Amino acid sequence: MTRSLVVQSILYGNEADGIVRAAEATAHAASMARTADLVGEWSLAIGDCSEVPVLSEANLKVIGGYVERAGGVFVHEVFGENLGHGGGHNRLAKSTSSELLLILNPDALLGPDTISALVNTVVDGVALSDGRQLPLEHPKDYDPVTGDESWASGACSMTLRSVFDEVGGFDHDTFFMYCDDVDYSWRVKLAGYRVAYQPGARVFHDKRLTVDGDIIPSAAEVYFSAEAAVLLAHKYSRSDISDRILDSFRGNPDETYQKVVRVFEERRSSGKLPVQIDSKHRVGQFINGNYARHRY
């Protein structure tokens, strides 16, 4: 069965060489999927949220060449404003049409058969499937045979466009940078579809460790992940958890956490908190500060 595909990536101040290299890998993987009659028409859509566009004319020409040789269409949009991860993807999705959407980090490198593996997974009630990230695989648990899991990572996940439209895409009003993928996964499940991991779909996501084996998040990552933790718990009707997190943040003198509390209270007073869903806790998983059972 041949299906049409759009691969979407959002830029924000990235390094151009990495984007070009990733585009070559994406075009190659799409070409392999076309050869296997899994993908027909396809396009690579890159949206740029940066103040200064990341890609030069020369970069665009090289990427366009990769896509064209792989039988695809290259779409490049400069938004002129920072729409965030989910907002950028929603905007791009409106400007294209296809049966499948691949949400991809712009510098993530796909393996040659990754698109094929994901296309083969988005069947039989599976509306969303993510690949295995290298060199640091995400520790969320999954069923090795069915692939069923709590949520699919937005670093590399394929979804049915019909379902993307049905649930309203990413909730970018609530989640600017983090947890929009968790939220999207859970709404896909609430709509009656499956979310499945496809470990055979490998994708290189360039993360690094410190010399002691730790990851040091940036200040923005710390803030937005803390903000998202409170909002996600609230949205999935776990006010007990959001209240507990807010209490711990109130007791933390760090301005990052104080700001999270202020912003949450401002949202509350202005009626801008997300509408609470999943009141019977069918899909939301809050386990030891994670959104899935972790293997380690």
Next chain:
Amino acid sequence: MPEANIAADKQELPVSTLVSFLDSMLQRENLAPEVVNPLAAVREYFAKEQPVDGPFLSVLLRTQGHKPEAFGDALLCLAAQTDQDFEVIVIDHDSSPEGAAEVARIVASQPKSFGSRVRVIEVSGGTRSRPLNAGIAAATGRFVAVYDDDDLLFGDWVEKFHEFADLGGNKLLRSQVAIQRARPEVWRDNAPGLRTLSWPSAEYPKTFDQVAHLQVNQSPFMSFAFPRVLFHGLGVKFDESLTVCEDWDVILDGSRLLGVEDIPAITAIYRRWEGGPSSYTDHSQAEWLASEQRVVDRNNATPILLPMGAVKQLRELRAAHDVWEVYERLVQSRSWRWTHPMRMAIHAAVELRVRVRSALARFRR
């Protein structure tokens, strides 16, 4: 940090152990004129990098075609390197026809800009050293690194080697490697897969200790990049009589002659397999012990160079050994054994006093 590395850090540019030794010889007064010129010529040879037509790095990627998913991971990690100045020599060693076909299929499926720099050579028979010697013969890079088909790289593995190689010195380069547990797993459609079981942990020593490495290998193979001169100037080869420990053997040979430059960054992940084939299951304990003994014997049968700082380190080890010997003599002495009941009585009295005080304290509360 071992003294050797502290001493090396004080120098402006890295200098190999061999060149450092020759420098110390050439600085001697009254050195016979007949000796000066040959020594200076040898010093010159090893101080300069040998010119090559090839890229910065030759990556020798050993595989036996057993783990196609892990092999695909290994190639993707290479394709994603931020520094692409390298060639890949896949050495297919004794794969089954099906395994060899799968290796060829995966290599052929790579994108052009990467795939054009990947070659496959097939090697039959011999130990784990044979494919490495075949790879060395085929390598055209300034440096050579060995990467097994079931491990992982971070995006800066090549970049960090390149950065430190450009400092000069022709030394072995050693970056940090994390350890991650993994086991084979069957995926959907009965596909042979794998499952990671732990977060990568930084367990290997952060700095290279030459003396400690004489006792046991503390560095996984892909932590090193070896300068070409080690193989094509100093004639180092992998010992094909070794069934295992071939990495330790060459690491010892190379580090003693050229020294090691430490790179303070984790650039790779060594997968420690639980279940499924690995070098620990493919070879018996007897083979490991025999290979280890052969490496020790070979090193013991030759004079060795040690880096600056090693004398102080050996003196400290010797002093610690002497203290241990005094202790051993003491506890085995007749007087120590005869006074055993007295020591036991004193020990019991002390214990009793502690318990009585504790009970009294509870009673007072």
